Amino acid sequence: MRWPALPPLLSSLPGSGQRLRLLRVWALAGLAMVLRPWLPFNLLPGWVVGGLLLWAVLELVMCVWWPRRWR
Numbered sequence: 001m002r003w004p005a006l007p008p009l010l011s012s013l014p015g016s017g018q019r020l021r022l023l024r025v026w027a028l029a030g031l032a033m034v035l036r037p038w039l040p041f042n043l044l045p046g047w048v049v050g051g052l053l054l055w056a057v058l059e060l061v062m063c064v065w066w067p068r069r070w071r
Contacts, residue, residue, distance in 0.1 A: 015067065022059050029056040 005011065010020050029052045035041040036049060 018063055018067070022063050025056045025059045029053050 006020075008016075010016050010023070032041070032044075032049050032052050036044070
């Protein structure tokens with residue numbers, strides 16, 4: 001079974017690597033927030049979850065304000 005191809009916005013257009021990385025960071029931060037109530041994840045200190053969210057926000061700010069330039 002093969003996974004479906006990613007849309008061009010995330011696979012072949014300029015900036016696709018940066019957008020894909022940003023999507024992964026937001027997914028990781030969101031997953032940490034959703035899984036927080038369950039037993040193995042509620043043992044994580046709050047600063048770990050806050051750090052993940054801060055990392056996601058910083059990635060978004062860097063993507064918007066300082067986009068990578070292509071030649």
